[in-house]
Amino acid sequence: MLALVGKIFDGEKIIDKGTVIIEEDRISKVIEGVEIPKGVEVIQGNFIMPGLVDAHLHFFGVEEDNVLSWNIVNDIDVAIRSTRDMEVLLRSGFTLVRDLGSKVAVRLDKLQRRKEIIGPTVIASGYSLAITGGNDDPKDLPIDIAQRLSYSFYCDSPYECRKAVRMAIRQGARVIKVYSSGAFSQGGKIMPGFALDELKAIVEESHRAGLKVASHAYGKDAIMNSILAGVDTIEHGLGLDEETANMIKEKGICYIPTLATYEIPFEVSEPEAKVYREELVKRHFTEDMKIATSYGLKIATGTDYVGSRKRPHGQNYREAVLLSKYMSSLQVLKASTSIASECLGVKSGYIKEGYKADLIVVKEDPTKDIENLKPTNILYVIKEGKVYRGYGLYQP
Template identity: 35%
Template sequence: MKHLQKVLFLTAALAGTQMTGVAMAAESSNAVVIKAARMLNAQDGKWIAPAMLVVRDDKIVAAGSSVSVPNGAKVIDLGNKSLLPGLIDMHTHLTGDPESAGYSVVALSMPRVALTGAKNARLTLEAGFTTVRDVGAEGYTDIALRDAINAGDVPGPRMVASGPALGITGGHCDETIHAPEYKISASGVADGVDAVMKKTREVIKYGAGVIKFCATGGVLSFGDDPRTSQYTLEEMKTIVSEAHRLGRKVAAHAHGGDGIKLAVLAGVDSIEHGSYIDEEGAKLMKEHKTWLVPTVYLGDWLVQNAEAIKLPLPLLEKAKVVLPDARKHIAKAIAAGVPIAFGTDAAVYPHGLNGREFAVLTKLGMSNADAIRTATINASKLLGWEDKVGSLDKDKFADIIAVDGDPLKDITELERVKWVMKGGKVVKTVQ
């Protein structure tokens, strides 16, 4: 009996060893090794050369200049290319296009808008932006798009989406083009403390992963001034406290100095645009560790293409004043050390051109390495996703891009991303 038990034990142990071997072989066979001339350490802005990354499923499992290649691993050799973390855009509107920003198209159905978003999600991903924060879409079309991407139905970046942006009646986040007899208001409109609390809860109910509200007037809206505040401090505090209590961060559209300060004092996580940020506002943002998400390249594209997109004259006149002023103030904020995260406001200009923002940031005083950091390390911190994205480190998502040259020397290389992997899957091959 004891002899039989020993035989059975040895047989089971041998079977376990064989099964472990089979499991190890299977585990090795689904590994992918990516080789290239160099890869960027986004944290310190230095190259690691040569570059080797081991990817299994959707994660990076090893990274360095010399790592062990698992048996049976697929090898992707990108030759002399440079690897960087997938880029992050913290201010997009994937379901919009420049023509709708210019109000030449006002009758699109929500299903049609969502399908526009599917097109723009693909363009954004192929441009090297593997993660975006989408901050404002009517009809929860951005939420539908996010869910479709997560389900694998359509290609696109990882999305943190806000749903409709909150705003005051007649403010920048309301519909200000329609005649009064139509009685049309944007779905995020809410006035007063009780109403903004309810609206914050409502957009979270329907899937918002971040809350966006308009603290000041804007450029692409009628009847308001970008320099003036809209929500009161009490209303802003209500939005922020309720969002934070429910586990969401808050982004505030704010051009004017007073609106920026009120939003910072209310506790927002980021200021979007910041066109008229002044010395006091910059100081407050540093003290409160509030991120600034400037969107500066759009000033070039919008003015140059205003006629083509039929931008109404009153909006063009505002743009010609606000957008050049914004660069002066943003440059001072950068010099003052305000924390910066990358954003584009893509939709005001065509999606896929997001990388053009980098060159403007460097013209405003950033080094190339610092500009890249805004769209990697900094953006991941603002998202609260430091453990998921933003660097080519073990256990992060395998979100990786490749360019031909050295963006530390020529930042415009990031306008010409050649190869993209998101979550371990190649979504754009070398051209």
């Protein structure tokens, strides 16, 4: 048994002084005030909250940020670096992450659940689903080699896409990731992704298996197709407008703007694509976020970090800091915990009786400054009742 005493954010509200009792891997009691059962180990006097969530990342195990590197990186390096990144994420306060396309995440998920490696709970998509010649297809390579090296299944037509969903499920996917569009590309345009009939088939097949669908969507057309097809989360969501925001709100879809990835310059080879990217990104940080918050969308923290030098795992708290420009610190904490968990369909993100004991002890109060969620402020991470030192106390 373990007791945590301090100021508590329980996933919904603040308790100025409270006690959390943990028995085995569960939270057995949350008490307002200080009430410590006899003979119990106590961690005292700091800010206690549910573990952080990154609802959109990739275990790519790369150094560089470009499509070719992501595909051709050595598989063994990916496994080793990603195992390291799992521990880094945990000690940085993350107890739940969702990987939306990589070669190793379903295995990390499995090994973490078997307690063979330490790290957050991983909800992994396995390979993502993409069109042939799409965003993540390294087109300088012959197609057979590109497909062999890819972290996506390329599929075209509703029938192939149903099969691709089944292939991802066969790998061990707990969510399905689709590219409803590409990203910024030649001629200053957004590259197309799946057509509506393909998206509908993917969603139907995924939902039949009880899996949610996460849709990478750039531009209004892709957002609209995602909504019409019935996806569960919209990733990136650049080009949100009043019409699509209204539909997203009505259908209860989650909006994951992944601001953290856009604050870092991306390698774009074509000058035209670069200008267009800058325009769209600027709009994302202003108009898109204004619309998303004014419609009260379910916004969750997701970084799209890949574990590279510029987007390293461990700095994923940046998303919370960026969101704090648009919402109150209490709302940011919800977006980082309870709302993100709900978007992933995982029963966590709350400090409540019966919930899994996934929580963190923070040195300084993040409701005063969200920057206080940085790794060196994380004192303890409790994952399923087991106590780990965070980077506030841990020297690698």
